[in-house]
Amino acid sequence: MLFKRVICQSGGITTAGRAQDKNKLLQYSREFAQTIGCYNSSLDNNSSERFAGCLQSINASLLTVIDAQFQEQGHGLFNPIYGDDLLPVEPKLAEFPGDKDVIIGQVANEGTNFVYLSFRDTFSKLLPPRKVNKLEMIYFIRNMYGALTLPQTLQLQQAYMKDIAEYDYGALRQALIDIRGHSEVTCGSLDVASQACKFYRTERGRQRCVLLRNELRVLACSKEHPWVGMTHGDDFPFVFGRPFDKKGCAKGQALQLRNSSRCGATLRKEGM
Incomplete structure (x- = not known):
């Protein structure tokens, strides 16, 4: 059965x-x-x-x-x-x-x-080629930013990988590199707020609106990941390329807010 x-x-x-x-x-x-x-x-x-x-x-x-x-x-x-x-x-x-x-x-x-x-490591030296599911990237994002909750991690993944195809290894790998250097807040809630402001201006005749920014805090320190420059994996479990460097962010290190050019771009696009 x-x-x-x-x-x-x-x-x-x-x-x-x-x-x-x-x-x-x-x-x-x-x-x-x-x-x-x-x-x-x-x-x-x-x-x-x-x-x-x-x-x-x-x-x-x-x-x-x-x-x-x-x-x-x-x-x-x-x-x-x-x-x-x-x-x-x-x-x-x-x-x-x-x-x-x-x-x-x-x-x-x-x-x-x-x-x-x-986990399907596309470039494993020891295993046959396997496709990499986009959701599996959550594992590596949580390794980089362990202080984030699961909803925050999903929000961060969405910000960087929303438009990437499901099994596009090269694009997913590049997105992880970009996330590794993440120094800005993600703006899912900002997009919603800007749309609401646009509605009030066009439908209700308001001249301006107040925009509340809900910022996602990320680790201020950066880790060095040797796998970024590699093209092959190895036999370590759950490694997307090469093992993570365990050095870098100290346990319990303070979180820090950074200004977001991405949020600013959203505001300019909406004309606010």
Whole structure:
């Protein structure tokens, strides 16, 4: 039997091979669901069925990214498992958004199979060529700007990658380089505000309007990423080109606001 909508958590074990307490596993489930926006501790209706259903509605590629960083940050011991004997990797089998059915849990094929089937490194020296999904770029953006929330990260990705084709490796790679040097706020809310101002001027006869700017704060420091100048990857998991340089931004470093030429360009275009 082939499952068409699957997100399961099997019996968890620690890296030392010891069985996890069931209450600890439930805690991990809730923490992961909260990270992705599927769990709110203040709500009464917080059944596993409810937040599992929420997870099933999320794009599988984004789920993979967040789960990988969830583990790296030491929160839990999950892995999405794709393409075992029960779940061939075929888009037609996935009824929720994304291109894969997903199992989250601890099973036999979670090691190298997980690395191989999750992130598709187009220029890997060791793996066959694989296309790179645009949503997978969230992983690398969050590595550069870990202080941002998931909604802020998605906003930043949208600002730089909105018009890039899904599997355009060169353009995605260049966008990551641009984001690495990001020193301006993103202006999704500004675009909305400028349209509202335009409406009030043309439809309501107002001569001017007040524009409120909702700024996204980003890390003031910059990291050096050796992969920027490379053309090939290697066997490290979740590396888009070369491994990230861990030096650079100190943990907890203060955030800093920068002026935004992009926002200014939006204002000029709208005639304000």
